[in-house]
Amino acid sequence: MRKRNQPCLSEFAWLMMDCNCASKIGRALIQGRGDQVFRYYWEWLEAQENNSFREAVDGERHWQRSLYESRLGSRWISEDNELVEVLDFGKWNHAEGPDFVDAIVKFGQNLPIQGDLELDHDVRDWEHHNHAQNTAYRNVLIHFFFEKPANSKNFSRNSDGRHVRQVLLDPHRMRIDNWLSACLKRPFFSGVNLADVIRLIEAAARFRILRKRASFRKQVLCFGFDEALFQNLAIGLGYRSNSLPLNLLTRRVNLEHAISACGEALLFGVAGFLRGEEFMQVSETARNYLRNLWDFWWIYRDQFSHQQLSPKLWSKSSTRPLNYPERRIGTLAVLAHRLPGLQQLMQLRTESAFVEFMESLHHPFWQSHSSFSAKSQKECLLLGKERTLDLLVNFFYPVQDLENPTIWNNFQSIRLPQAPQKIFQLASIFVGEDRLPKSRLIEAVIQQGLIQMDSHFSHFAIQSKMDKEPK
Template sequence: MGKPGIASMTYTFLLESVWHPPLAFAETAARTLPPEMELQALWFSGAFGRDFRTVGGQAVRLVQFGEWNRGPGPDFRQVAIELDGELKTGDLELDSSAADWEWHRHGSNESFRDVVLHVSFQPEARRTYVRTCEHRAVPQVIISSAQLADVLNRPQQEVAIARPGRCVAPLRHMPVGGIERLLWESSEHRAELKAARYLRVADVHGTDAALFQATAETLGYRGNSLAMRMLAQRVPLTALGADVNRTDAILFGAAGFLSPELHEKAPEDTREYLRDLWENWWRERASFEATAARAIPWRCGGQRPANHPHRRIGTLASLAKKWPTYRKLALARPFQPRPVMEFLDGLEHPFWSRRHTLTSTA
């Protein structure tokens, strides 16, 4: 079957051409792995699925993805897997490269004694053996570059090239109707990808967790979408209560934005709220605070005031406290956007309705 003509070109064909060189419109670019923390967030969301094969050929199914580790040791705790049908529980370690287990000396570290699965993204030329301090072999799963590319769904180049790309010439001669159809197909394709991703999270963590994580990521926009997603993963909706100050305190504390002296640096009329946050946070911090090495990577600079992560977390806290109503509207079938927008427009918070950051005057 030949290539489609210019007038009948589909978005699927154009996408395949861009993503899979050496077809017509490919732009070459070097591929680098995302930061390890982003890989961890993708893994925890179920983006790569839950069924795998180890390098030794064993079937692995993730029964329970566990929870983020906030301190030293393996990346995820209380994980449950089925290895060739046999249930095993313990920890999971995720590394960029299969050889990192040796480079990081996990094999001699007793904190990694209970690891039941090692996940990596770069195979080594030589066979890498993963063993605990007790010389127990740890099953290995390696995510291929093709799997990672499909999950990331990123353009070949993050920054637009400073010259017309190879797709410009054929698209220039497309009729208006063809371009409109192509744009419509592209929007449908993007919506389908987002829906599939949401359903994967729902399969792994449940509908409420999927909606909570998706909402948090949306609030983060591009600059803090990863950070907000990680916050929602580390502080699941089930960990938040109905108490206003407790919910705010847990989210801001787990995000790393609270400190004992914060209220002293803030304007006078904000100190009471900040003092309440800290008094609630110190009771909860042992369960939610992460070490510096596992701090969430926030971007606070270069943001419009309304998009500052402080304000976005405040919005997430407000939504968590009205979750039953928000959930009902967001998951209504058929979905109606207007009731959701009216609900969001009506959100009020005694502090965040009037402030952009924890220490700002407005």
């Protein structure tokens, strides 16, 4: 619900904006100083909300029905930071007493129990309506509400003095679900001029890159520029499946450790790839390489053993051998030592130099191996063209100043080798079948924009449509 004195962007548009990283952008936009492309994007969002997709949300019965139909969710975190799940909302009570009776509820890891549910507009209504003294509300397990005072704590207790769990509901959740249900029956941008659609997608792409840039700036404040650069490189190297464990790895083996004489051994050891059994069934070359790593690791193993990552974090499924995590860690070790040169390139803002730098990386072992036991048929670049372009989009440009028109124009000119199947699916959902030519779908700005749209308009709702499409 809109806060008092809040600028008059729609609630839907406010919800869409990532307030943690875009508040400055949002304020400039509202005050009329923002980028015109952003303005166009958010005005479009607001227009959609004000059309037939927006549902009237007045009336107590309306909210009760929405809760009963799970349109406001079925799992929440209570005000006491406890997981609350309603397995069955029971019976909708239209008489005096709690709104729902004989519901089945589960708290945390406890066994399900039966009880009643009450829904109020404000948390203070529990006392205002005298529920605490009314024995009819003795069996209420959860008190749902939409608003609470900002500076005070309110408790819900029954007539026996027992604490009733409190859950703050988000009314926007249902509005977006309704909006998406209507939109998924046809492409989101059906009936919109294609040129305007492309402008919207480009605006979403720019928002995505600026959001990453804001995140990078926060990391710089926390860890310093060098460390933030190192961590973001690891995330980029991990791509989709291994970005999290590689990020965790750089938090546990920082840049200072990584560039030391034992740095590569620490990276592999803390990653969990030096456990002893890796010596089995490997070539003489691999055995010598592992022996060199162990010469350092055994010295520091006890010191870092409690920080070792679980093998379950690493993924090789649906990952090409040249992208295996062991090879990425070897690449990260090389990059740690060459970080000063990379910093200079980042300051020069030269895209071609960045690509040449990444393609020049060399490691005597990982140049010809995809894992400790798997030798490649021929030597391969540590980072091929496709992964280098991915780093260009997701690592190089988010660090740059996109307010510079030249830099933004350079980003718009990037063409990727191909468009993943997901991009074709998103283009079909948002724009319509074959409305965007394939030549546009390989543009980095189009791909980033569609991915951001996917994030804005609820991944789960869009995924449900994808799952129904023939493979």
